[in-house]
Amino acid sequence: MATIPGLVLSNMKSNPNAVALRYKQLGIWKTYTWTDYLAEVSKTLEAFKSISIGKGSIVGVYGNNVPTLIFSISAIQSLGGIVVLIHPESTKEELSKILLSSNADFLIAEDQQQVDRYIEVASECNLKKVIYLDSRGLSSYDNSNLVAFDDITSRVNSSNIEMDLNTLNDKDTAFYLYDEYEDNLYKVSHQAVINNCKKIIELNKLSNKDSILSYLPLSIPTNLLFTYIASIVSGMSLNLPESNQTIEKDLQEIGPSILYAPSFVFKHIITSISYRIESASEKNYNRYMNHYNSLMKIYDKEIKGEKSIIESLTKIWLMLTTFNPAKNVFGLTNIKHAFVSDGVLSKVNFDFFHAIGVEIQHSFGQAINCGCISVQPDHAISSENVGNPMKGTEIKINNNSEVLFKTDCLGDPLSGKLKTEDGWINSGYVGMIEESGALIVEGRSDDIITLKSGTKLSPEKIENLISCSPFIKSSIVFGSGQDSLSAIVVIDPKSVNSWADRKNIRYTGYTELASKDEVRDLVRNHIKCVNESFDSEIQIKRFVILHRTFIMSEGEVTKTMGILRSKIAKNLKDIYSAIENKSDSIIVNDIDKLTYHLNVNKLV
Amino acid sequence: MTDILKVENVTLMFGGVQAITDISFNVKEGEICAVIGPNGAGKSSMLNVINGVYLPQIGTVTYNGVERRSINPRDAAIAGMARTFQNIALFQGMTVLENIMTGRNLFMKSTWLEQGLNIGRARNEEQENRLAVEKIIKFLQIESIRKTPVSKLPYGLQKRVELGRALVSEPKILLLDEPMAGMNLEEKADMSCFILEINKEMGITTVMIEHDMGVVMDISDHVVVLDYGKKIGDGTPSEVMANQDVIDAYLGVSH
Numbered sequence: 080m081a082t083i084p085g086l087v088l089s090n091m092k093s094n095p096n097a098v099a100l101r102y103k104q105l106g107i108w109k110t111y112t113w114t115d116y117l118a119e120v121s122k123t124l125e126a127f128k129s130i131s132i133g134k135g136s137i138v139g140v141y142g143n144n145v146p147t148l149i150f151s152i153s154a155i156q157s158l159g160g161i162v163v164l165i166h167p168e169s170t171k172e173e174l175s176k177i178l179l180s181s182n183a184d185f186l187i188a189e190d191q192q193q194v195d196r197y198i199e200v201a202s203e204c205n206l207k208k209v210i211y212l213d214s215r216g217l218s219s220y221d222n223s224n225l226v227a228f229d230d231i232t233s234r235v236n237s238s239n240i241e242m243d244l245n246t247l248n249d250k251d252t253a254f255y256l257y258d259e260y261e262d263n264l265y266k267v268s269h270q271a272v273i274n275n276c277k278k279i280i281e282l283n284k285l286s287n288k289d290s291i292l293s294y295l296p297l298s299i300p301t302n303l304l305f306t307y308i309a310s311i312v313s314g315m316s317l318n319l320p321e322s323n324q325t326i327e328k329d330l331q332e333i334g335p336s337i338l339y340a341p342s343f344v345f346k347h348i349i350t351s352i353s354y355r356i357e358s359a360s361e362k363n364y365n366r367y368m369n370h371y372n373s374l375m376k377i378y379d380k381e382i383k384g385e386k387s388i389i390e391s392l393t394k395i396w397l398m399l400t401t402f403n404p405a406k407n408v409f410g411l412t413n414i415k416h417a418f419v420s421d422g423v424l425s426k427v428n429f430d431f432f433h434a435i436g437v438e439i440q441h442s443f444g445q446a447i448n449c450g451c452i453s454v455q456p457d458h459a460i461s462s463e464n465v466g467n468p469m470k471g472t473e474i475k476i477n478n479n480s481e482v483l484f485k486t487d488c489l490g491d492p493l494s495g496k497l498k499t500e501d502g503w504i505n506s507g508y509v510g511m512i513e514e515s516g517a518l519i520v521e522g523r524s525d526d527i528i529t530l531k532s533g534t535k536l537s538p539e540k541i542e543n544l545i546s547c548s549p550f551i552k553s554s555i556v557f558g559s560g561q562d563s564l565s566a567i568v569v570i571d572p573k574s575v576n577s578w579a580d581r582k583n584i585r586y587t588g589y590t591e592l593a594s595k596d597e598v599r600d601l602v603r604n605h606i607k608c609v610n611e612s613f614d615s616e617i618q619i620k621r622f623v624i625l626h627r628t629f630i631m632s633e634g635e636v637t638k639t640m641g642i643l644r645s646k647i648a649k650n651l652k653d654i655y656s657a658i659e660n661k662s663d664s665i666i667v668n669d670i671d672k673l674t675y676h677l678n679v680n681k682l683v
Numbered sequence: 684m685t686d687i688l689k690v691e692n693v694t695l696m697f698g699g700v701q702a703i704t705d706i707s708f709n710v711k712e713g714e715i716c717a718v719i720g721p722n723g724a725g726k727s728s729m730l731n732v733i734n735g736v737y738l739p740q741i742g743t744v745t746y747n748g749v750e751r752r753s754i755n756p757r758d759a760a761i762a763g764m765a766r767t768f769q770n771i772a773l774f775q776g777m778t779v780l781e782n783i784m785t786g787r788n789l790f791m792k793s794t795w796l797e798q799g800l801n802i803g804r805a806r807n808e809e810q811e812n813r814l815a816v817e818k819i820i821k822f823l824q825i826e827s828i829r830k831t832p833v834s835k836l837p838y839g840l841q842k843r844v845e846l847g848r849a850l851v852s853e854p855k856i857l858l859l860d861e862p863m864a865g866m867n868l869e870e871k872a873d874m875s876c877f878i879l880e881i882n883k884e885m886g887i888t889t890v891m892i893e894h895d896m897g898v899v900m901d902i903s904d905h906v907v908v909l910d911y912g913k914k915i916g917d918g919t920p921s922e923v924m925a926n927q928d929v930i931d932a933y934l935g936v937s938h
Binding site: 215321325 | 780814824826883
């Protein structure tokens with residue numbers, strides 16, 4: 080019977096001096112072996128016991144990936160408690176919803192930002208204690224519910240954790256995982272999450288020699304599975320970045336062998352590469368572009384099995400002179416597997432990563448199925464699918480093109496019932512299955528657009544293609560009940576800034592830059608190219624360049640940059656109604672209480 | 684609360700120009716004191732008198748109970764005074780880390796030879812000082828630019844680095860010369876938070892010159908107003924705001 084803290088103990092027994100966790104603190108990488116890891120968990124466990132966290136306690140863990148929070152997860156579970164992971168950027172409403180519906184007793188908050196947000200919703204939730212890790216800025220707070228983590232740990236000694244672990248059962252609930260799209264929590268047991276992770280580990284032959292960097296908060300279910308759980312189940316080392324701003328540097332220093340990230344992170348890497356190339360001298364720019372074109376031609380032949388010896392040698396040369404150094408800058412040199420969730424990479428980006436030897440593997444999963452039901456194999460060549468179902472999982476498509484699945488690692492919704500059809504669970508996504516049996520996910524079933532003519536389509540495919548330009552950060556396509564499709568486009572500040580500087584375009588800030596004619600033409604040309612891949616009926620006929628980016632704290636995008644359409648439609652209703660009324664200019668009364676004038680751009 | 688700093692009847696002249704005329708004010712331990720006034724009012728000169736760059740012709744400065752007319756700026760630093768400058772005075776070619784490290788100069792006792800060869804006490808000193816610098820880097824949230832040359836940073840961040848260099852010298856009193864000049868709204872908000880935290884959490888007394896009235900009124904405990912080298916107001920922000928002389932100096936008087 081394996082439980083998550085039980086696996087920590089067995090890692091300590093089998094490999095006491097192997098590196099379990101690395102964390103950069105005050106500029107220096109600190110290492111915890113499995114022995115240190117277990118000692119920290121035991122100490123944290125005693126501290127939690129002293130404030131009456133015990134069997135059945137429901138504890139919110141609210142913050143970024145810092146070692147203390149990582150140790151807290153195992154400590155809470157060792158005591159028989161249930162961990163509710165909460166994203167550090169959760170809005171007030173989301174925090175209150177999660178605390179209330181999980182019926183949480185305790186909250187462990189990282190710092191003042193999280194404590195402040197808790198205080199805003201404190202009256203609605205009935206928490207016994209809130210433990211904070213970083214006391215900076217909190218010295219003047221007068222709230223009897225707040226207690227410093229250092230205070231409670233200073234009073235206790237480490238204990239023998241094995242005693243507590245003996246009372247655990249692998250069928251006990253380990254986590255409540257939050258699904259942002261469904262706005263619901265799912266109960267998952269130790270057994271379900273561990274078994275699901277074992278499937279990924281076996282399929283990809285991950286071992287305790289590997290290392291992985293955890294970019295994002297563990298509240299994202301796929302991230303939890305691929306990084307935290309994978310490290311405990313396989314015994315590999317988990318690396319935590321120093322802060323959100325230092326990720327690029329930390330990735331370069333660690334050079335992990337496994338990478339997991341939602342698709343937007345990989346898009347960001349591509350944007351960063353093209354941003355650097357764009358700002359290079361003309362000679363270097365031309366050299367890079369020549370090498371890039373040659374590499375992609377060779378890759379095309381490679382996947383067809385037509386690569387000649389000369390081309391193989393050329394590729395080695397291209398890698399040595401250009402792409403290995405580029406990989407090194409982004410910390411991708413040692414990558415054996417790069418798992419992508421929450422969307423797929425566009426073909427251009429997918430092929431580029433594969434051509435330089437970064438094995439991108441798309442995956443699909445949600446909170447309800449413990450973060451993964453399908454994953455692409457090594458050396459995948461299709462950028463469209465998200466892989467074949469994993470062992471113990473079956474997937475099929477119903478008449479409405481909805482993706483249904485069965486899995487032996489299933490979560491249980493905390494409120495409401497599972498959407499099922501004849502024993503199959505409805506994932507809430509639409510898609511199709513390729514001949515090879517691989518799943519293609521087209522988008523959320525709620526997002527389907529029905530045009531006036533009755534044509535139905537999922538906007539995500541078009542959005543993906545629009546967003547594959549390095550100049551475009553994100554986009555939203557809409558047009559239900561209308562003759563044609565329209566798009567709201569958000570430009571990427573970093574790459575458009577550098578492009579504008581080179582073109583000698585003067586601007587004072589993001590809003591002005593987004594309104595420039597030159598930027599409009601840049602976007603227009605890209606959308607024209609995108610339109611060429613679709614029939615006339617489902618081409619974008621109008622687009623608006625937004626004066627700001629989508630805001631996560633307003634609930635417009637998910638924590639993995641997925642579009643939350645209903646909230647955007649509410650916040651930007653002026654744009655939607657102007658396009659419906661076929662106006663050429665829009666006055667937007669935005670959520671910052673300011674008024675912006677935007678133009679509707681037409682494409683013939 | 685005791686007065687950590689007393690400025691008494693200070694007059695400073697450059698040849699025939701009287702920059703400061705008979706100014707007296709006190710700064711209490713643990714407060715944020717803002718010195719404000721129009722351009723040319725003598726504010727920066729006042730800071731230079733306090734940390735010993737200028738020697739006033741008349742008057743005394745009492746710091747930590749010790750009265751003096753002159754002090755060497757290095758001695759002022761040893762006594763726990765740190766400052767930043769109106770025009771950024773960083774080593775542009777050096778990284779953020781190296782620049783902040785220069786603020787630890789007072790704590791380095793090893794010789795240049797030991798440092799050059801990284802032997803003996805130099806090695807331990809380097810580690811201790813680096814730790815102190817890293818704590819300030821974390822405090823000011825500039826981890827991501829630790830190894831970036833200062834010349835590549837935007838103005839707002841350079842100001843933050845300068846504040847970091849002043850902070851690592853573990854001062855008792857911090858003299859800030861226009862910490863928010865040339866910053867946008869967001870940078871000002873960040874800097875205000877840092878100044879408040881330095882004052883409240885680290886307990887460092889702060890004297891700052893600032894032009895942004897919103898910031899001054901929001902974060903300072905005590906405001907001294909200078910105009911043409913003379914003191915025209917002294918009190919809490921609300922007292923100073925109600926002072927007719929101050930209003931006239933800022934808005935002008937009809938003739």
